Amino acid sequence: MAEIPDISIVVPVYGVDNILLELHRRIVAALSLIPASFELILVDDCGPGRPWERINELAKQDSRVIGIKLSRNFGQHNAISAGIDIMRGNWLVIMDCDLQDRPEEIPRLWAKAQEGFDVVIGKRVKRKDFFLKRLFSRIYWLSFTYMTDQVNDSTQANFGIYSRRIVEEFKKLPEHARFFSLLSRWLGFEATTIEIIHDKRSEGKSSYTLRKRLKLATDTITSFSIKPLKLIIGIGFIMALSAFSFGIWLIVLNLFYGYTVQGWTSVMVSMYFLSGFLLIVIGVLGIYIGKIFIQVKGRPPYVVNQRTSYKAEGVTEEKD
Secondary structure (H helix, E strand, O other), X not given: OOOOOOEEEXXXXXXXXXXXXXXXXXXXXXXXXXXXXXXXXXXXXXXXXXXXXXXXXXXXXXXXXXXXXXXXXXXXXXXXXXXXXXXXXXXXXXXXXXXXXXXXXXXXXXXXXXXXOOEEEEEEOOOOOOHHHHHHHHHHHHHHHHHHOOOOOOOEEEEEEEEHHHHHHXXXXXXXXXXXXXXXXXXXXXXEEEEEOEOOOOOOOOOOOHHHXXXXXXXXXXXXXXXHHHHHXXXXXXXXXXXXHXXXXXXXXXXXXXXXXXXXXXXXXXXXXXXXHHHHHHHXXXXXXXXXXXXXXXXXXXXXXXXXXXXXXXXXXXXX
């Protein structure tokens, strides 16, 4: 029976072929500084290039490396879920593949977790991202905090260490939208943060375009809160009250002062405004109904094409 590792490191891989060897080297060097065994799970999310070949090379060289190849691109968070579902360690570390999350910070996360915390998140004091990306991230987290009434910080992301208890509770959640970092915070338990160094991206560029970021913001907010629906009710009530008050005012003007509203411009503007608002309401309702439709279908969040694990005693390759 294979020994259960102390730490499972899950890394979703997308668009970085040339730095996987460097990522592995730095992880091995970092983990050698602490008394903990580990396994490295690399999840190929079917991005550009040939990451699966690199992952196979690493798995041949190091029996602690496990590779998963998804059948298509399912997105970063579903790729993370794929790695979580097969991890065996007592602790889980999630990090990005582009070396912006420094492997050298893992021993510090591990040491802090040993103080009795179930979750230790790396807090990026000085993010090495472009200004627009930092600005969008800040706006997103402020919006998310307001919409969900959950305290969040734009300096925190997926990079952190999580106890086995967090992992097991996460697996019980039935949501189709698998945002691990957000769901792990929702679970509660003892959590803390430590300040970490954030590096520049070593290769390629972020796969999160503006369109994908807006979609992510919409998905996360509507997955974690019904506050948008409550806000629409509030806005509708204010609009109805304003229209009623204005109508009373026009009646008073007509009865006592003989004033009559003329022209159709104000009527047309009001109609277009109300029509636009109603379309927004229908759109928001459609998003929630769409999420119900996706959830009810019960499709898996990802499909595994291959899972290759090279062990010291031989080579095994599984195809799902």
